[in-house]
Amino acid sequence: MRILKPEVAKARKEKILRWMVQQYVETRRPVGSQMIADGVLKDVSSATIRNIMAELEQEGYLYQPHTSGGRIPTDKAYRYYVDYLANVQKMAAKEREQIEKQYDARVNEVNNMLVQTSRLLAMLSGAAGFVYTAQVNDQRIQRLDFLPLAPGAMLAVLVTQSGTVRHWPVHMAQVISPAKLQVLSRFINDEIAGHTLAQARQILWQYLHSGHRELAGVADVATQVLKDMSAPKTGGDELYVEGIGRLLENTTQEDYEDLKQMMRVVEERERFSSLLNAKLAELDKADKRMNVSIGSENKTPELKNLSIVSTTCRVGDKTVGMLGIIGPKHMEYTRVMALVNYIGSLLEASMNHWNALPLEDNDL
Amino acid sequence: MRILKPEVAKARKEKILRWMVQQYVETRRPVGSQMIADGVLKDVSSATIRNIMAELEQEGYLYQPHTSGGRIPTDKAYRYYVDYLANVQKMAAKEREQIEKQYDARVNEVNNMLVQTSRLLAMLSGAAGFVYTAQVNDQRIQRLDFLPLAPGAMLAVLVTQSGTVRHWPVHMAQVISPAKLQVLSRFINDEIAGHTLAQARQILWQYLHSGHRELAGVADVATQVLKDMSAPKTGGDELYVEGIGRLLENTTQEDYEDLKQMMRVVEERERFSSLLNAKLAELDKADKRMNVSIGSENKTPELKNLSIVSTTCRVGDKTVGMLGIIGPKHMEYTRVMALVNYIGSLLEASMNHWNALPLEDNDL
DNA sequence: ATTAGCACTCTAAAAAGGGGGTTGACAAAA
DNA sequence: TTTTGTCAACCCCCTTTTTAGAGTGCTAAT
Numbered sequence: 001m002r003i004l005k006p007e008v009a010k011a012r013k014e015k016i017l018r019w020m021v022q023q024y025v026e027t028r029r030p031v032g033s034q035m036i037a038d039g040v041l042k043d044v045s046s047a048t049i050r051n052i053m054a055e056l057e058q059e060g061y062l063y064q065p066h067t068s069g070g071r072i073p074t075d076k077a078y079r080y081y082v083d084y085l086a087n088v089q090k091m092a093a094k095e096r097e098q099i100e101k102q103y104d105a106r107v108n109e110v111n112n113m114l115v116q117t118s119r120l121l122a123m124l125s126g127a128a129g130f131v132y133t134a135q136v137n138d139q140r141i142q143r144l145d146f147l148p149l150a151p152g153a154m155l156a157v158l159v160t161q162s163g164t165v166r167h168w169p170v171h172m173a174q175v176i177s178p179a180k181l182q183v184l185s186r187f188i189n190d191e192i193a194g195h196t197l198a199q200a201r202q203i204l205w206q207y208l209h210s211g212h213r214e215l216a217g218v219a220d221v222a223t224q225v226l227k228d229m230s231a232p233k234t235g236g237d238e239l240y241v242e243g244i245g246r247l248l249e250n251t252t253q254e255d256y257e258d259l260k261q262m263m264r265v266v267e268e269r270e271r272f273s274s275l276l277n278a279k280l281a282e283l284d285k286a287d288k289r290m291n292v293s294i295g296s297e298n299k300t301p302e303l304k305n306l307s308i309v310s311t312t313c314r315v316g317d318k319t320v321g322m323l324g325i326i327g328p329k330h331m332e333y334t335r336v337m338a339l340v341n342y343i344g345s346l347l348e349a350s351m352n353h354w355n356a357l358p359l360e361d362n363d364l
Numbered sequence: 365m366r367i368l369k370p371e372v373a374k375a376r377k378e379k380i381l382r383w384m385v386q387q388y389v390e391t392r393r394p395v396g397s398q399m400i401a402d403g404v405l406k407d408v409s410s411a412t413i414r415n416i417m418a419e420l421e422q423e424g425y426l427y428q429p430h431t432s433g434g435r436i437p438t439d440k441a442y443r444y445y446v447d448y449l450a451n452v453q454k455m456a457a458k459e460r461e462q463i464e465k466q467y468d469a470r471v472n473e474v475n476n477m478l479v480q481t482s483r484l485l486a487m488l489s490g491a492a493g494f495v496y497t498a499q500v501n502d503q504r505i506q507r508l509d510f511l512p513l514a515p516g517a518m519l520a521v522l523v524t525q526s527g528t529v530r531h532w533p534v535h536m537a538q539v540i541s542p543a544k545l546q547v548l549s550r551f552i553n554d555e556i557a558g559h560t561l562a563q564a565r566q567i568l569w570q571y572l573h574s575g576h577r578e579l580a581g582v583a584d585v586a587t588q589v590l591k592d593m594s595a596p597k598t599g600g601d602e603l604y605v606e607g608i609g610r611l612l613e614n615t616t617q618e619d620y621e622d623l624k625q626m627m628r629v630v631e632e633r634e635r636f637s638s639l640l641n642a643k644l645a646e647l648d649k650a651d652k653r654m655n656v657s658i659g660s661e662n663k664t665p666e667l668k669n670l671s672i673v674s675t676t677c678r679v680g681d682k683t684v685g686m687l688g689i690i691g692p693k694h695m696e697y698t699r700v701m702a703l704v705n706y707i708g709s710l711l712e713a714s715m716n717h718w719n720a721l722p723l724e725d726n727d728l
Numbered sequence: 729a730t731t732a733g734c735a736c737t738c739t740a741a742a743a744a745g746g747g748g749g750t751t752g753a754c755a756a757a758a
Numbered sequence: 759t760t761t762t763g764t765c766a767a768c769c770c771c772c773t774t775t776t777t778a779g780a781g782t783g784c785t786a787a788t
Contacts, residue, residue: 030750032749032750032751033750033751034749034750035749044761044762045761045762045763046750046762047752047761047762047763047764048760048761048762050750050751050752051760051761053751054751054752064750064751066750066768066769066770067750067751067767067768067769068749068750068751068752068767068768068769068770069749069750069751069768069769069770069771070749070750070751071750142513143511143512143513143519145509145511147507147509147521147523148507149506149507149523155507155521155523155529157511157519157521157531159511159513159519165519165531167521167529167531169527243631244608244609244627245608245624245627245628245630245631246631248620248623248624248627249624249627249628253617253620256612256617256620259612260609260612260613263608263609263610263612263613264609264613266609267607267609267610394781396780396781396782397781397782398780398781399780399781408730408731409730409731409732410731410781411730411731411732411733411783412729412730412731414781414782414783415729415730417782418782418783428781428782430737430738430739430781431736431737431738431781431782432736432737432738432739432780432781432782432783433737433738433739433740433780433781433782434780434781434782435781
């Protein structure tokens, strides 16, 4: 009678679990003991493996959809896989280079970096890619300018230090002279650059109420601007989701219902936004960057068959957004995690690049 | 033997065709003679109807997927239905009001009118909604301004007369002083407002080469701007598609393949863009507004099971864009056409509103 | 021109039949 | 104590068969 060392037994168990996850992700069919015996544990019989599988089932890592017909990894198994079994895949230098090239091309070629990043994520992962920018309220302002459009209308253009550009029309009852606009613009950019939008509102408000000399002539306009700045549309978050179609490509009809569910969640922007926002806050608090939410780990029940792989994005000391992919629970986690991580670092670098060349006083 | 007047015979034929289209759209099942006899032509026997159906099939309006099992309208039938049989549905005042309210709310609440319009289209039609803006090159400019960002970088902001806002970063080797920027900005807005981007390029170029006095100090910056203005990213078209998920809601698994195909087309933005652009040019040339492309009428073979209902959008005398929905061939054309038409008019009004308050010289 | 009737066709859904792979159990072997 | 061989039982999935139903074309009668 052999006595098996506990470590050896555990290692074998993990080997089986790892292989089952990978196998299931690949084939999308329940995995049976025979298959394991043939595939990865050739020195052990299927009966032994059955015993181990029974244990794993007991512990909640596997379940059988039907009485006889192989077993399927549970969410707990995926979690264990992601946490302990998936050796972090480093991207091949060649692959990195390719991505980098494509990233540069996309971001330079077209104006909206964030949309392009989501598309790239989608393309390379085969799932849907998203980029979420947090409340602009909390981001540092780089500039806020006003362009005259019509006697009673102007266009406010806000640039944050992460390079995000927002613009919104401002309508006023009376005529605004461009001269006034310039005074206001200069004042604002002198006083509030580097502060967050929320802070800027306060500063502006204080100056207004203390009857600041420079602001005297433009008090009416400033008031209106202040009002518009408080509106949710101005300071709100933004969400880009691209490549939902890709999901259809890589799924069979079995996933039809899951997909429907996902679409429902994703297309209800507010819902998905607030979900991401919560996740963002959570990660930020724990000072973590990457996150994988597997199936039922998502609070939203509609996502119980989907997983989200995401990473945060920081500019300076602020977490300004989040990006990642959302796809079927049975995805190639190792590959996708490496991908999200890498593209995240590229985006972050891009955003920080804006920041790297701060305006000097004497430039103004 | 009764002799049937030809008009009566034709009317009956049309009645059958109309009913078949409606019935098929509703049930998605082949329509049989019995069904018609029971449903809409109670005073005639099924045999008679069979004869008429045979004729319609001969003429290419119907076809049988299998030898026995009812008939299905062909694209030709849909076309005939849309052109002659679908009495243009007027939207109920109540419905109009509701849409208008929602439209106002959406457009005011958030910054991007075009995205919101696509979403509204998608929501109300149950299919995917799109808004396409033609080449900005061909649109009249309202303003072009430059905001200083960093010593060697600025943000160009372009506003067209339809209210479209484009912005792109301009990088330069040397430092740009805000003073220079202002000179350039003033010059540009004095000289090129009201012209198209293409014209503006020419004007600026001419001034540059004739050594215009005012431009002397900013020639370097102007050259760079000119270069950037020619880049495709600046003058290109733009496409928003929203609500692809809605399509899944309203389709069964039978349409799975069609949907996949559609997604492929729509997600290849360039492809769909050029398709819409061609359609736009065609409509503009024929001085038409609305268009319905049914199934195989689309040049793209992947769209053979889909229809596009679209309408153009004009600002002043220029056709600046297009909006509509794309969905399964078997859609409620009457309802959708009315919808697209109405939302189109709202969007057009919104865009023209920008235009309605032109800048007076003395305002500047 | 229209209709009733009939034979025929074809599909979609239900029923029936294997085959293959899996499981649990147990006893024997290591 | 752990592993293994073996076997009956299970259940899914695939294929085939059957059945019911609906629709058609044709023809003769009206």
